[in-house]
Amino acid sequence: MGDATDYANDYVIETRALSKRYGRKLALDNLDLRIPRGRIHAIVGANGAGKSTLFRILMGFLPPSAGEARILGKDSQSLTPHDRSRIGFVNEEHTLASWMRVSQVAAMQQHQYPRWNQHAYDNVIGHYHVLPEQKVGQLSRGERAGFNLALALAQGPELLVLDEPTLGLDVVAKRAFLESLMYSNATDDCTVIYCSHQMEEIERVADNLIILERGQLRHMSAPEDFTARVSHWIADVPFKGPALHTVPGLLEMQQLDGLQHYLVLDQDEGFERFLREAGARNVQSMPVSLDRAVNAFLAKNHAAPTAA
Numbered sequence: 669m670g671d672a673t674d675y676a677n678d679y680v681i682e683t684r685a686l687s688k689r690y691g692r693k694l695a696l697d698n699l700d701l702r703i704p705r706g707r708i709h710a711i712v713g714a715n716g717a718g719k720s721t722l723f724r725i726l727m728g729f730l731p732p733s734a735g736e737a738r739i740l741g742k743d744s745q746s747l748t749p750h751d752r753s754r755i756g757f758v759n760e761e762h763t764l765a766s767w768m769r770v771s772q773v774a775a776m777q778q779h780q781y782p783r784w785n786q787h788a789y790d791n792v793i794g795h796y797h798v799l800p801e802q803k804v805g806q807l808s809r810g811e812r813a814g815f816n817l818a819l820a821l822a823q824g825p826e827l828l829v830l831d832e833p834t835l836g837l838d839v840v841a842k843r844a845f846l847e848s849l850m851y852s853n854a855t856d857d858c859t860v861i862y863c864s865h866q867m868e869e870i871e872r873v874a875d876n877l878i879i880l881e882r883g884q885l886r887h888m889s890a891p892e893d894f895t896a897r898v899s900h901w902i903a904d905v906p907f908k909g910p911a912l913h914t915v916p917g918l919l920e921m922q923q924l925d926g927l928q929h930y931l932v933l934d935q936d937e938g939f940e941r942f943l944r945e946a947g948a949r950n951v952q953s954m955p956v957s958l959d960r961a962v963n964a965f966l967a968k969n970h971a972a973p974t975a976a
């Protein structure tokens with residue numbers, strides 16, 4: 669274990685007290701984040717949580733307001749072309765020269781990256797109806813996403829950073845995309861970090877779930893360990909039931925068909941006791957999906973912005 673002054677190289681990403689302010693808006697708030705090498709890491713957070721800002725700082729496109737950010741052990745503000753060649757980055761505003769032909773861009777990248785993997789490129793681009801003679805500016809949004817991914821994977825990166833990579837992809841392309849990701853992660857020892865709002869996808873591919881909220885780290889674990897923190901209780905409580913502010917760990921409450929449904933965080937069997945003491949007759953608990961768990965967690969703090 670490294671001490672406070674030692675940047676261990678087995679973290680592909682390491683931020684220390686990283687803050688980013690845009691005028692009056694604090695997009696990253698004293699963020700301490702360490703992502704270990706290997707596997708697939710998914711970053712989730714509500715709109716505006718700071719995910720893209722984090723990626724832009726990590727890639728050195730944007731300076732932090734305070735603190736520091738390291739990527740592959742290097743300060744993100746002084747990345748050399750060699751450092752960048754070890755990182756594949758894909759985002760929606762990824763700007764490839766729109767007037768260039770697909771084949772020209774691919775040839776250029778092939779020339780630029782010594783580890784270029786033509787097989788990986790062909791494999792990914794084959795899922796899209798992209799013709800080599802087409803100009804980049806003519807590609808559809810999904811085709812451009814596929815093309816960007818093909819280029820990034822063919823680069824043979826140690827680290828692949830993807831900002832909402834499946835946005836705009838159709839179902840088949842999305843599946844192909846996820847398979848390419850898992851394939852490159854498994855075979856090439858490539859660490860993948862991506863952000864997404866698609867929980868079913870994350871459930872399928874991610875080994876690690878990172879939840880950001882208002883520029884702060886709120887949770888990091890295997891997705892199933894987060895799901896295990898959230899439980900769904902159904903109770904038959906006469907009248908209104910307990911006052912909501914007294915319900916421990918409450919994320920969400922719904923009244924459905926005369927039954928009360930509680931989604932709660934970090935509660936054990938003691939919660940059943942709480943409901944029974946509040947007058948509940950029948951109490952049952954059920955597991956929740958990752959989608960439900962994450963959305964309830966994020967929605968909770970939307971509704972209570974001053975909560976600690």
Ligand SMILES: Nc1ncnc2c1ncn2[C@@H]1O[C@H](COP(=O)(O)OP(=O)(O)OP(=O)(O)O)[C@@H](O)[C@H]1O
Binds near residue numbers: 695719720
């Ligand atoms: N150039 C900018 N100038 C001013 N504010 C900005 C700028 N870029 C981002 N912000 C603000 O910073 C916050 C974080 O934005 P960011 O794009 O990092 O969020 P995000 O988590 O990627 O959101 P989304 O899920 O909507 O893509 C937002 O509140 C946004 O309005």
